[in-house]
Amino acid sequence: MAVSYVPATFEEAVRIRRETGAVPVAGGTDLMVRYRSPAGTLPDFPWPVMFISGLKEMKGLFLEGVELVIKAGTELAVIEHSEIVHPVLREAVRQMAAPALRNLGTLSGNICNASPAGDAVCVLYALGAEVELTSSSRMRRMPIEHFITGPGRTVLKGDELMTAVRIPLHSESASFYRKVGTRKANALSKLSCTGFITVTENRIADMRLALGAVGPVVVRSAELESQCIGMDLNHFRNYKPDLRKQFAERVKPIDDQRSTAEYRKETTLNLIDEFFMLIEKELS
Ligand SMILES: Cc1cc2nc3c(=O)[nH]c(=O)nc-3n(C[C@H](O)[C@H](O)[C@H](O)COP(=O)(O)OP(=O)(O)OC[C@H]3O[C@@H](n4cnc5c(N)ncnc54)[C@H](O)[C@@H]3O)c2cc1C
Structure with missing residues (x-):
C-alpha cells in the first residue's frame, strides 16, 4: 500500500x-x-x-x-x-x-x-x-x-x-463552444471546439479557435489566427476555403474507445464551418 x-x-x-x-x-x-x-x-x-x-x-x-x-x-x-x-x-x-x-x-x-x-x-x-x-x-x-x-x-x-x-479578461464580440460526447451528461468528449471572434469597424480584431481531442494536445494555431486579423467580410469569405484546408491539416485525431478518427475529423470540420458562419455574421 x-x-x-x-x-x-x-x-x-x-x-x-x-x-x-x-x-x-x-x-x-x-x-x-x-x-x-x-x-x-x-x-x-x-x-x-x-x-x-x-x-x-x-x-x-x-x-x-x-x-x-x-x-x-x-x-x-x-x-x-x-x-x-x-x-x-x-x-x-x-x-x-x-x-x-x-x-x-x-x-x-x-x-x-x-x-x-x-x-x-x-x-x-x-x-x-x-x-x-x-x-x-x-x-x-x-x-x-x-x-x-x-x-x-x-x-x-x-x-x-x-x-x-x-x-x-476577455471581451469578444461572439463566442462558440461545442462539446460532442455520447450523451449530454457525464460523458467524456469525443471532441470539442472553442472559438472567439472580436470585430471592430467591420474587421476582425481578434480570432481564436481551439480544438480538443483531435491531436496529442489541444490544437490552436496562432499563425492561422493572426492571418485573419484585419480582414473584412469579403476578404474572409475569399480566404475561408484555404483557412479551412489549413486547419484540416492540423487536425490529426486517432481511433479510440470513444470515437473514430474519421468521425472526429469530419465533425470537427463541420464545427469549424459553423464557427466561420458566426464570424461572417459578426462581420456583416
Ligand atoms: C465519471 C467521470 C466523468 C468525467 N467527465 C469529464 C468530462 O466530461 N470532461 C472532462 O474534461 N473530464 C471529465 N472527467 C475527468 C475529471 O473529473 C476531470 O479531469 C477533473 O477536472 C480532474 O480534477 P481532480 O481534481 O479530480 O484531479 P485529480 O484526479 O486529483 O488529479 C488529476 C491529475 O492532476 C494532478 N494534480 C491535481 N492537482 C494538482 C496540483 N495542484 N498541482 C500539481 N498536480 C496536480 C494529479 O497529481 C493528477 O496527475 C470525468 C471523470 C469521471 C470519473
Missing part, C-alpha cells in the same frame, strides 16, 4: 513534495479512477500520494488587474457558479462529468491530467490562460500550451505544485 500524506498547510505540502515527490491528489476524480481497485477497497497507487483538497490556501478565485485568478484547489462547482468566470469556461465546466464529481474535481486536475479531451483545457487554450507552478524555492508561470507537452505529459517538476490558473 502506497504511503499517503495529508498536509495541514500549504508550506507543509511543498515541503512534503520536495522531500518525497508525493503525487498530489486534488479531487481524485481522475486518479482514483485510473488506479481503482476491486469494489470496496482503496485505490492502489504505485507511488506516495499527498491529499491536497483540505488546503484552504489553495482555494478561491478573484480578479487581479486584467486577470482572473483561480487557485488550484478550487472545485469545478465553484467555478461553474461564479459570475466573474468567463461564460464559456462556465459552460464547459457545467458540461463536465456530473454535479457530485464537480464538487470534488478541480480545474488544475483537469489541466495536470493533460488529456487532449480535457474540456476545460480546450477553453483555457482559447482564452490564453497561464498556469502558476510553485515549489518551496521558486514560482514560475507559463502559457498552458507550454505546460502540456503531450497526452498525460506536462513540464511539472517533482517538487512543484500547480498553485493557480491565470486567465486574461
Whole structure:
C-alpha cells in the first residue's frame, strides 16, 4: 500500500513534495479512477500520494488587474457558479462529468491530467490562460500550451505544485463552444471546439479557435489566427476555403474507445464551418 500524506498547510505540502515527490491528489476524480481497485477497497497507487483538497490556501478565485485568478484547489462547482468566470469556461465546466464529481474535481486536475479531451483545457487554450507552478524555492508561470507537452505529459517538476490558473479578461464580440460526447451528461468528449471572434469597424480584431481531442494536445494555431486579423467580410469569405484546408491539416485525431478518427475529423470540420458562419455574421 502506497504511503499517503495529508498536509495541514500549504508550506507543509511543498515541503512534503520536495522531500518525497508525493503525487498530489486534488479531487481524485481522475486518479482514483485510473488506479481503482476491486469494489470496496482503496485505490492502489504505485507511488506516495499527498491529499491536497483540505488546503484552504489553495482555494478561491478573484480578479487581479486584467486577470482572473483561480487557485488550484478550487472545485469545478465553484467555478461553474461564479459570475466573474468567463461564460464559456462556465459552460464547459457545467458540461463536465456530473454535479457530485464537480464538487470534488478541480480545474488544475483537469489541466495536470493533460488529456487532449480535457474540456476545460480546450477553453483555457482559447482564452490564453497561464498556469502558476510553485515549489518551496521558486514560482514560475507559463502559457498552458507550454505546460502540456503531450497526452498525460506536462513540464511539472517533482517538487512543484500547480498553485493557480491565470486567465486574461476577455471581451469578444461572439463566442462558440461545442462539446460532442455520447450523451449530454457525464460523458467524456469525443471532441470539442472553442472559438472567439472580436470585430471592430467591420474587421476582425481578434480570432481564436481551439480544438480538443483531435491531436496529442489541444490544437490552436496562432499563425492561422493572426492571418485573419484585419480582414473584412469579403476578404474572409475569399480566404475561408484555404483557412479551412489549413486547419484540416492540423487536425490529426486517432481511433479510440470513444470515437473514430474519421468521425472526429469530419465533425470537427463541420464545427469549424459553423464557427466561420458566426464570424461572417459578426462581420456583416
Ligand atoms: C465519471 C467521470 C466523468 C468525467 N467527465 C469529464 C468530462 O466530461 N470532461 C472532462 O474534461 N473530464 C471529465 N472527467 C475527468 C475529471 O473529473 C476531470 O479531469 C477533473 O477536472 C480532474 O480534477 P481532480 O481534481 O479530480 O484531479 P485529480 O484526479 O486529483 O488529479 C488529476 C491529475 O492532476 C494532478 N494534480 C491535481 N492537482 C494538482 C496540483 N495542484 N498541482 C500539481 N498536480 C496536480 C494529479 O497529481 C493528477 O496527475 C470525468 C471523470 C469521471 C470519473
